[in-house]
Amino acid sequence: MRLASAIFLLSFGFYLLTMSGHTYSADEETMLAVTRSLIERGDVAVMAVDESPFVALRPGLDDKSYSPFGVLPSLLAVPFHLLGSLIASSGPRFDYATRFAVTALNGLLTAATCAVLARWALRLGATKVWATVLALLYGLATFAWPYARTFFSEPLAALLILVASERAYAAWQDTRPAARRIALLVSGLAAGLLLPTRIAAGITLPIFGFYVLWSAWRSSAGTTISAVTGRRVAHTLNLVGIWISGMIPGILIFIWYNLARFGTPLASGYASEAYLFTTPLLEGLTGLLFSPGKSVFLYAPPILLAIPGGIALWRRGERAVVLLALGLFLSHLGLYAKWGQWQGGGVWGPRFLLPVVAPLMALGAGMFSSGATRLAIRHWRVAVVMCLGLLGFAGNLGGVLLNFDTYIVSVPAEERDYRLESSPLLGHYRLLLERWQRYSTAPPVCKLGAGMYSSEAEDGALLPRRTGMRGLVNCITEAGGRLTLIIDDYRPAEAPPSALRLRLNGTDLGALPEGQRRAYHILIEPGHVQLEIVARAWNPMSVGFSDRNELLGPLIKELRGVTSQGDELAIVDTAIAPLPTNPPIYRWAWNYEPHNQHLVDHWAWYLPRSELAGLPAQRLARFIIIAGTGLMVGGLMLLVGERFLSSRRSLRRS
Numbered sequence: 001m002r003l004a005s006a007i008f009l010l011s012f013g014f015y016l017l018t019m020s021g022h023t024y025s026a027d028e029e030t031m032l033a034v035t036r037s038l039i040e041r042g043d044v045a046v047m048a049v050d051e052s053p054f055v056a057l058r059p060g061l062d063d064k065s066y067s068p069f070g071v072l073p074s075l076l077a078v079p080f081h082l083l084g085s086l087i088a089s090s091g092p093r094f095d096y097a098t099r100f101a102v103t104a105l106n107g108l109l110t111a112a113t114c115a116v117l118a119r120w121a122l123r124l125g126a127t128k129v130w131a132t133v134l135a136l137l138y139g140l141a142t143f144a145w146p147y148a149r150t151f152f153s154e155p156l157a158a159l160l161i162l163v164a165s166e167r168a169y170a171a172w173q174d175t176r177p178a179a180r181r182i183a184l185l186v187s188g189l190a191a192g193l194l195l196p197t198r199i200a201a202g203i204t205l206p207i208f209g210f211y212v213l214w215s216a217w218r219s220s221a222g223t224t225i226s227a228v229t230g231r232r233v234a235h236t237l238n239l240v241g242i243w244i245s246g247m248i249p250g251i252l253i254f255i256w257y258n259l260a261r262f263g264t265p266l267a268s269g270y271a272s273e274a275y276l277f278t279t280p281l282l283e284g285l286t287g288l289l290f291s292p293g294k295s296v297f298l299y300a301p302p303i304l305l306a307i308p309g310g311i312a313l314w315r316r317g318e319r320a321v322v323l324l325a326l327g328l329f330l331s332h333l334g335l336y337a338k339w340g341q342w343q344g345g346g347v348w349g350p351r352f353l354l355p356v357v358a359p360l361m362a363l364g365a366g367m368f369s370s371g372a373t374r375l376a377i378r379h380w381r382v383a384v385v386m387c388l389g390l391l392g393f394a395g396n397l398g399g400v401l402l403n404f405d406t407y408i409v410s411v412p413a414e415e416r417d418y419r420l421e422s423s424p425l426l427g428h429y430r431l432l433l434e435r436w437q438r439y440s441t442a443p444p445v446c447k448l449g450a451g452m453y454s455s456e457a458e459d460g461a462l463l464p465r466r467t468g469m470r471g472l473v474n475c476i477t478e479a480g481g482r483l484t485l486i487i488d489d490y491r492p493a494e495a496p497p498s499a500l501r502l503r504l505n506g507t508d509l510g511a512l513p514e515g516q517r518r519a520y521h522i523l524i525e526p527g528h529v530q531l532e533i534v535a536r537a538w539n540p541m542s543v544g545f546s547d548r549n550e551l552l553g554p555l556i557k558e559l560r561g562v563t564s565q566g567d568e569l570a571i572v573d574t575a576i577a578p579l580p581t582n583p584p585i586y587r588w589a590w591n592y593e594p595h596n597q598h599l600v601d602h603w604a605w606y607l608p609r610s611e612l613a614g615l616p617a618q619r620l621a622r623f624i625i626i627a628g629t630g631l632m633v634g635g636l637m638l639l640v641g642e643r644f645l646s647s648r649r650s651l652r653r654s
Contacts, residue, residue, distance in 0.1 A: 001119075002638060003128055007135045008115035010635025014139075015107030016628035020149045021100040021603035022591045024405055025347065026055035028151035029588060030067045032102060034074035035081050044071065044260050053585040058261070058269045066261040068269035072196040072253065073153045077102045087620060092581060092611040100603070100620070106155040110148035113159045114139040117358050120166040123173060124313065124321070126365035132639065133385065134305075138361045141392030142300035143349040146399035152347075157194060157201045157355035161328060164190040164208055165359050168243070169321055172215050181242050184212070188246020195254040199268050201355055203335050207327040212243045215320060276340040284337025288350050293417035294342075298395065298425060299349035300357050301388040305364035308381075312366030325359040332356045343417060346408040348399040348424065398428030403601040405592035407431055435597055438572045443476040444563050445570040446483070450609065451533075452575035453550070454595030462571055464488075467553035468578030473531040480526040481563035487533070488517040488555040494543035496536050500554060503532040517557065524561070537578075550580060573597060579611065 023029055033046045033054060045064035048054050057065040067074075084101030088094045114135040121131035138144055147155050167187035171180045191208050194201040216239035220232045255265040262269070287294050297304065310322045336342050336352040344351035367381060407427050408416065415422040441447070448462065449472035455465045475483065489498050489512075502509040504522065512518070522531065537551035561569035574597045580586035590596065591606070599605060603624065607617045 002641070003122070003132065004115040004119045006635045006638030007118050007132060008111050008635070009631045009638065011111035011114045011135075011139045012108055013628045013631025013633075013635060015111060015145075015148045016104060016624055016631065018145075018149070018400060019104060019107055019603055019624075020403070020591075020601050021103055021606060023099060023103065023588065024150050024403070024592070025152070025345065026053050027069060027345075029053040030055055030057070031069050031074050031151060031153070032077070032099065034067050034069075034071065035077040035102065036098075038074065038078060039081060044074075044257065053588045060261040060269075061263050066269065070153055070195075070197040070199065071257040072193060073105070073151070073156050075253075076156070077105050077151070080105050087616060088612065093616065095587075096611045097616075097620070103149065103151055106150055106152070107148045109155045109159050110139060110144050113144070113155070113162055113358055116159070116162050116166055117362055120162070120169065120362045121365035123166070123170060124318065124362065124365035125316070125369045127368050130368035131365065133389075134302075134361055134364050137302040137305075137364075137385075137389050137392070138358055141302050141389045141396065142357055142361075143351075143354060143396055143399070144300075144357065145396050146348045146404065147351070147354055149400065152351065153198050154351055154354040157198045158358055160190045160194050160197060161201065161204060161355050162358045162362075163187070164194075164204075165324060165328065165362070168208060168212055168215070169324075171212075171239075172219055180239070184239060184243040185246040187212070188243040189249060190246075191243075192247030192250025193253070195250050196257055198355070199270055200335060200352075201332075203331045204328050204356075207324065207331055209240075209243075211320065211324045211327075213240050216240055218320075277338040278340045279338055279342050281334075281337055284339065284342040285333070287342055287417065288333060288337055288353060291417050292420040292423040292425075294344075294350045296350045296353050296357070298423075299392075301392040301395075302364070302385075303357055303360045304388060305367060305385065306360040309364035309366035312369070313363060316366070316369075318366075322363060325363050328359050329353075329356045343413065346405060346413075348396075348404040395425045398425060398432070401600055401602075402428045402432050403592040403598065404428070406594050406598070406601075409592065410594045435574075435599055438574050438597065439599060441570055441572045443478060444481065444561070444567055445572055446473055446475040446559065446561055447572045448472075448559075448575040449474050450576045451553075451578050452556075453552075453577045454575070454593075455573075456555075462573050463559060464555050464557045465575070466555050467533050467535070468551055469535065469537045469553060470578075471533040471553060471556070473533070473559065475524055475529045475531065475561065475569065477524065477526055477529075477563050477569065479564045480524055481561055481565075481567075481569065483520075483522040483524055483531070483559070483561040483569075485520045485522065485531075485556070486517065486558035487512075487520065488557050489514055489535070490517070490555075491515065491538055492543060492545050494545070495538035498535040498538075498554060501534045503534060505530055506532075519558075549582065549586070551578065576609065579609070 023032065030046065034044055037043055037045055037047065044066060046054060046057055046067055048057060048065055056068055058068050060066040080101045081098045084098035085094060087097035117138055118131040118135035121134050122128065126134065144155070144158070164187045167183045167190065171183035171187065174180055174183065191205055194204065213236065216236040220235050258265050258267055289295055289297065292298070306325070314322050332353055332355065404424060407424055411422055411427060416424055416427065451468045451471040453466045453468070455462055457464060489500050491498065498514045500512045500514055502512065502520065533554065535553040537553050539549065539551055540546040541549040559571055563569065576596045576598065577590065577593065580590055604621065607621055610617065612620060
């Protein structure tokens with residue numbers, strides 16, 4: 001228990017420090033909307049407005065719209081949402097702060113999964129060091145890490161499947177009747193909660209049921225009960241009944257949610273999905289197992305440890321647990337290989353297989369058994385573990401450093417899924433390198449910065465482009481020089497006057513003529529110079545000018561510069577568009593819009609540019625740093641203490 005607690009604290013602290021603080025998909029936004037409905041109105045209807053980032057809403061009771069997704073993630077997110085409301089109570093700040101807090105939920109759930117994995121590995125005979133390594137491999141070297149930063153339901157399903165597996169296994173390792181019943185109840189509880197989490201995860205229930213039934217039957221072998229068939233059957237059914245009774249809370253939540261949405265206990269909202277199993281089985285299997293863009297072996301290399309580990313467990317007589325882990329994995333693999341959207345949508349790796357990665361990882365426990373001698377630990381095993389760990393960490397780090405939607409919306413699915421050079425595992429680093437090169441361009445250079453929309457040129461040129469209320473240009477020269485800036489400030493009569501101004505390093509250069517195109521020549525000093533283009537923004541849609549729904553400033557037609565030594569200044573795009581306020585889908589998309597040159601997908605990058613910018617952002621940053629660091633330090637101290645206690649026990653035995 002001490003080791004599991006240490007791993008949980010260490011992992012959760014790490015996930016807090018590396019979270020992004022935003023959602024990635026319409027699925028997440030839809031589940032978040034259910035959380036807000038529960039808090040604000042006490043029901044589960046989703047109140048969609050025009051251009052809301054919600055997906056696949058279903059019509060239900062009272063002509064309202066409802067989410068087709070499981071309700072349990074939305075329920076668990078309620079306390080996190082309430083915590084976020086303490087940071088900001090209303091308006092855009094409230095929207096951002098609550099979303100930020102909710103996206104910490106999966107970090108906690110994934111950390112708990114790491115802890116349970118370590119505990120199960122110990123039960124399977126792994127050394128404490130190897131159980132710790134297995135847990136950290138799952139948490140850092142598989143696609144569990146990128147998904148710990150999201151609000152998808154897969155991390156919760158992964159935890160529940162692992163708890164159901166570990167407790168079902170533990171039930172037969174404890175001979176005390178009370179402890180066995182409690183373990184079976186917890187296993188059943190976790191299994192039952194899969195239904196209100198992800199209805200598709202219910203495919204694992206028969207596998208759990210067969211495992212419990214077989215284990216219960218075998219548990220009476222060699223006892224007085226086995227001598228009488230009737231008593232043995234009754235004993236077996238009694239244990240299975242205990243497991244099934246644990247499922248009741250999950251089943252009740254599932255029924256309540258269906259009644260609240262559709263007025264019937266069994267209509268889950270997925271009836272139409274039954275006709276979408278259209279992918280040829282071989283195509284889906286090949287994609288999920290071997291394609292460059294979706295292979296589970298590429299996004300979770302450490303699961304290959306299940307092969308030697310599973311063989312070792314099989315030889316030791318742990319055949320039922322090996323079959324359990326394989327059955328769970330194959331159930332999801334077979335189900336989603338036939339699914340019309342087997343790729344999981346525009347997401348990172350084989351999302352649908354995440355819930356069954358941890359049970360396979362647990363089989364790796366057989367590689368380093370606590371009963372083995374040191375001579376049995378061959379160097380090649382350590383080398384294989386290190387290689388798989390480094391490969392998995394490096395690959396998934398790309399999905400953490402860059403918002404995976406940024407790359408996905410830029411590359412066609414056929415290319416990123418089936419071409420090695422276009423796989424997100426490589427493409428993310430290539431895109432990051434391109435952005436880093438822009439940010440680190442050597443002087444003399446001028447960088448288009450914050451407050452700039454994407455280029456409006458048809459040929460892909462950097463200009464022309466519009467600013468928002470405040471557009472920045474950052475120039476660096478060693479000898480100073482001169483900038484030439486051509487601005488078109490035209491706007492219709494219905495729009496407010498622009499009040500256009502230029503500021504150089506914070507110094508106001510004075511009011512400028514409005515509503516016309518003019519060229520400005522600006523002398524810049526050596527070193528770093530920041531030019532601000534400030535104007536009163538206007539919305540073309542609000543004045544009936546066009547369907548563009550953004551707050552626009554003037555149009556920068558041309559920007560060029562020359563140093564005092566006659567060298568031309570390079571013009572580089574590091575622009576980030578102004579934060580949109582309406583409609584909601586624009587705000588969500590701002591995090592991944594390819595034209596926005598976000599350098600990293602991390603809360604520390606977004607927070608100063610968010611609605612919380614200023615003192616609230618600083619307070620939240622301090623809290624995340626202190627909490628995350630404190631949790632990691634606490635986890636490390638527990639690990640060191642556990643190692644120390646183990647050493648003392650070994651000395652006493654000797």
